Amino acid sequence: MNLVQPRLSRGLRDLLPGDTLARQAMISVVQGVFETYGFVPLTTPAVEYLDVLSGSGGQEIQESIFVVHNPEEEELGLRFDHTVPLARVVAQYKELPKPFRRYTIGPVWRADKPGPGRFREFVQFDIDSVGVQSELADTEIIAGICDSLDALGVTNYEVRFSSRRVLNLLLTYAALSPERATDVFRVIDKLEKIGIAKVRLELTTGYTDESGDKIPGLGLTGSQVDQIEQFLGIQSPSRSEAVRKLHETFDSIPGAHDEIGVLEKMSHYLDVAGYHDDRVIIDLSIARGLGYYSGPVFETILLDAPQFGSVFSGGRYDDLVMRFLGERIPATGGSMGVDRLLAALLALDKVKLRKSTADVLITCFDQKMNDDYIAMTFELRRAGIHTEMYMGTDRAGKQIKFADKLDIPIVLLYGPDEKAKNVVTIKDMSVGRTRAQQLTGSREQWLQERPGQFEVPRENLAVSIKELLSKIAG
């Protein structure tokens, strides 16, 4: 018999139960926040026509599309983001009421070079408002990010926002032609990562980095770079102070006050809604890589875990349906990096990895008593207690170790002795563990010593377990 090797292609991975549970819990919190905001979910298929996917997302993303073949041999591919399918849906279903404020949670595929923490299939959680010109829409998405992080128990974060159109003022200010915009903004975007000295070098002559790679320069003049540095120097922990400095710096550029007014309005709306300088700031180095942003842009940094980069990013893009309908529809939105945020929450200990959904394991060590175990199992489940019945035929010790391995907090023991006395033995797994840790004894030891075990009347079983569970939780 030819055996097939069980394996996955590079960049793909399984999420085992502990990680899936943690991810589900995290997603459900954020989903709850945006449903409180009245956003609605949209589902689109993974497979789209290649011409629908093409022309978006830049060359690098285009080359990373997983191509798919159906029996009709049509040109198909797996979606690489949720924005292109949203654009298709908005163009295809003209009857959709607008403002159309939707969220989408699901995998996207990019056949990039895989690396640590970099996968070819990853989940994105996108939130977008389509059909709204007002800065209220941008403001609301930033507010939703703050509420989401609050609800996840993250206390120390910063949403940083700016505007592509304010960056465009910089082009005029530094006498740069609009064609240089993408290159220049790409370098500016690296400010936090590489520092101002290297940004200057990359904007002018280029430099050789630590690994010996030659980073080419953009050939800007010294005075142009001075202007850019002055712009990037407009920093303040106060949004209104940053706005004031912007007005001052760009005072002589026609239309500048209107463009800066967008940041000013957002800042004001954020204050009215209760999101102040302590967690939402203006940061002029935010440019965002993707070419399609046309207004406000933002990023979100967890200040206690900055190594994970931005966990929630986005901005305004008004060319959403242009490729499909030839017309402009305003849109703004953000994308949560689900796997990145989960990794950060795990690092910050804001999410517990649970290996089981069960709070109780009913051991079944005497098969003659199966009927009792079944009755007990379903009695507890009907009382809403998450209960697993051990279905192997192993001895009790192995069944208790199974609960230990899966972090199931309560184990029930019920044999002929208990039945005669009309009681059930409850084993509180946390007690033994604590004592074992204190004594630095072996796991086998505390399992044998039967710590945390006590008997309750059979008829009080569900009530006793509920009490114990709230004691453990509280």
Place this chain on the structure above:
Amino acid sequence: MNLVQPRLSRGLRDLLPGDTLARQAMISVVQGVFETYGFVPLTTPAVEYLDVLSGSGGQEIQESIFVVHNPEEEELGLRFDHTVPLARVVAQYKELPKPFRRYTIGPVWRADKPGPGRFREFVQFDIDSVGVQSELADTEIIAGICDSLDALGVTNYEVRFSSRRVLNLLLTYAALSPERATDVFRVIDKLEKIGIAKVRLELTTGYTDESGDKIPGLGLTGSQVDQIEQFLGIQSPSRSEAVRKLHETFDSIPGAHDEIGVLEKMSHYLDVAGYHDDRVIIDLSIARGLGYYSGPVFETILLDAPQFGSVFSGGRYDDLVMRFLGERIPATGGSMGVDRLLAALLALDKVKLRKSTADVLITCFDQKMNDDYIAMTFELRRAGIHTEMYMGTDRAGKQIKFADKLDIPIVLLYGPDEKAKNVVTIKDMSVGRTRAQQLTGSREQWLQERPGQFEVPRENLAVSIKELLSKIAG
């Protein structure tokens, strides 16, 4: 400019917000039931190696795999079910604790010929127990299906189970060679659909159906078909009666009592757990198409919507990891047809289609008062009330119509008059609607007549809305 036509390839579809909300709600109920049972979620990627996917699921499914290309030009495909990835995971992560009881929710892809209600990407919700030989595992899955349907408000359903090994007894009984098994069982499986007369014809000489198609016969003898009919005649609303008749019929076949004993044990366990003859029956015509079943098999019919077929089916398959490890691991499980069950629930009016997640729409008809609208919006959201703020600049009437179109039950109106009086006007959309229906007046009429409108003090806003919402719900 070349416009791209917004469209999907055949057999693919979008699920707009109303349907996605309904599907999410349904899935979450069933997920809750199986988490109460202690099942854990598993996530695997959509893309698998073709050799991992191959050799499973029969030729028809193999030919329907969507082939995928990555830059390395490996041979990949989209998964066509969740069982093959489960088998790969069990073989690949030997450290996974067993019993491994997992659920998986996600799309699978089959490039079949699409038809009404038949899609090429569809969601399956699978529940499986791996590593359990005991019939307790099969029993538990049937119990979970009953609990799920109860929790979804379905009252009239039937889980029908049988066993492949009892069907095998029939082969001996009717003097059929084991090679005929697949063909004969395939015909028997059609009993409910085509009736006993046509089953007899298909087992013997064949016949021509209504559309003129020639259905070939299997060439069985009259006495063989008599035996089969006698077997299929073993029907009873009582499980214990069906078991008794089986023992009687197969009394002379060696080993028969053990095989029938499996159905007997399941029936007993089901009774102990509280799932009686009124909703779980033995049905000997259940064979299930897929070749890999090796023990108990089951189907689930909604008796008030039988046209949707089985909404939850499965059985035992003990060759799960054979292709990967060359060894046998017992496994049993079931698959919920998510889209099929949702269609049935909609037909039975057990699921409401909601077009919005918002319970309140705050109209914004005076832009000078934006700050008030924002403050109100976030005040309600912080009180846990699902609130949308209308972000267009349309007149109030259009904003109210937007709420009407999306079935948002409460609309708030707040202009300079209200502000001066320190009140908010609440519009209960259900009142107007009811009156309009009574009067058979036009929608425009009731919108103008301002029914269901009343004022509440600004400071009591959240409390008043909560009261109104519980009145509407109750």
